[in-house]
Amino acid sequence: MKNSLKKFSLENRVAIITGGAGLLGVQHAEAIAEAGGIPVLWDINKDVSKVAAKISRDYKVSSLGMIVDITNHESIEKIFYQVLDKVGRIDILINNAANDPKVKSSKHISWSRFENYTLDQWNKDIAVGLTGAFLCSQVIGNFMAEKNNGVILNISSDLSIISPDQRLYKKEELKESKQPVKPVTYSVVKHGLTGLTRYLSTYWADKNIRVNSISPGGVYTDQPDEFVKKITKLIPLGRMANLDEYKAAIIFLCSDTSSYMTGSNLVIDGGRSIW
Numbered sequence: 219m220k221n222s223l224k225k226f227s228l229e230n231r232v233a234i235i236t237g238g239a240g241l242l243g244v245q246h247a248e249a250i251a252e253a254g255g256i257p258v259l260w261d262i263n264k265d266v267s268k269v270a271a272k273i274s275r276d277y278k279v280s281s282l283g284m285i286v287d288i289t290n291h292e293s294i295e296k297i298f299y300q301v302l303d304k305v306g307r308i309d310i311l312i313n314n315a316a317n318d319p320k321v322k323s324s325k326h327i328s329w330s331r332f333e334n335y336t337l338d339q340w341n342k343d344i345a346v347g348l349t350g351a352f353l354c355s356q357v358i359g360n361f362m363a364e365k366n367n368g369v370i371l372n373i374s375s376d377l378s379i380i381s382p383d384q385r386l387y388k389k390e391e392l393k394e395s396k397q398p399v400k401p402v403t404y405s406v407v408k409h410g411l412t413g414l415t416r417y418l419s420t421y422w423a424d425k426n427i428r429v430n431s432i433s434p435g436g437v438y439t440d441q442p443d444e445f446v447k448k449i450t451k452l453i454p455l456g457r458m459a460n461l462d463e464y465k466a467a468i469i470f471l472c473s474d475t476s477s478y479m480t481g482s483n484l485v486i487d488g489g490r491s492i493w
């Protein structure tokens with residue numbers, strides 16, 4: 219193999235992936251496994267061990283699935299030390315978990331509208347998407363800093379650089395108070411991750427920890443035709459992303475191939491944010 223291709227290898231490197239049992243979390247874990255690494259899936263979803271077991275079988279690696287609430291500092295510390303006991307090292311943290319409350323309208327009002335958004339829901343969304351990334355980076359990043367080695371990758375969104383286009387969610391038959399919208403927290407969490415990425419990339423630059431983010435566009439998962447038609451018109455490549463189209467970028471940003479990259483945000487959105 220040529221030298222530059224060898225740099226894509228994640229042979230024996232251990233990667234913790236938060237929200238590892240979710241739609242994209244599984245893809246990230248598979249990408250790590252494909253490159254020879256050991257994915258450790260963290261999720262509040264009880265099925266996380268089953269998901270990890272499937273990855274172990276499919277990719278012939280010893281993947282781990284662990285139940286962790288990333289909004290809870292004690293839970294993170296406890297489970298992180300279990301990871302170290304079991305696999306003995308940590309190389310990569312992928313902060314992937316986030317709430318993405320479904321944009322639906324209730325009978326009388328739309329709960330997702332800014333004027334109706336409850337403090338309770340705001341706190342829950344910030345707790346997972348932003349506080350969770352902060353706590354995991356603090357616990358795991360500090361350990362990496364002591365070892366003078368590590369990669370942190372924050373999974374952001376095209377909505378870290380553009381505002382949601384609320385016309386995508388508009389239902390012609392509904393009056394304004396009932397119109398569903400993309401919640402404010404999604405934008406705030408994703409813009410916040412940009413700040414966390416930039417902050418940590420300089421904070422730990424002298425500890426050999428690289429910190430980057432990726433901003434994916436929406437993945438096609440059988441959304442209603444009307445929505446797909448509208449969003450497609452906003453994307454120069456004329457389609458939503460396929461589920462596996464972020465895997466190569468994950469390997470790139472987690473491996474030595476990106477050794478001179480830190481503090482960056484890799485935008486993979488079919489060109490949506492250019493228009």
Ligand SMILES: NC(=O)c1ccc[n+]([C@@H]2O[C@H](COP(=O)([O-])OP(=O)(O)OC[C@H]3O[C@@H](n4cnc5c(N)ncnc54)[C@H](O)[C@@H]3O)[C@@H](O)[C@H]2O)c1
Nearest residue numbers: 237239240241242261262287288314315316375434436437
């Ligand atoms: N799916 C997309 O089209 C898309 C597009 C752009 C960005 N993203 C981003 O990618 C990431 C993953 O998205 P997804 O579509 O896989 O979402 P998902 O909802 O399928 O997965 C999120 C996972 O996080 C877990 N989780 C929630 N709260 C947690 C907590 N407190 N502790 C531990 N785990 C918790 C959930 O159980 C779930 O398995 C998110 O950050 C999302 O914003 C997704």
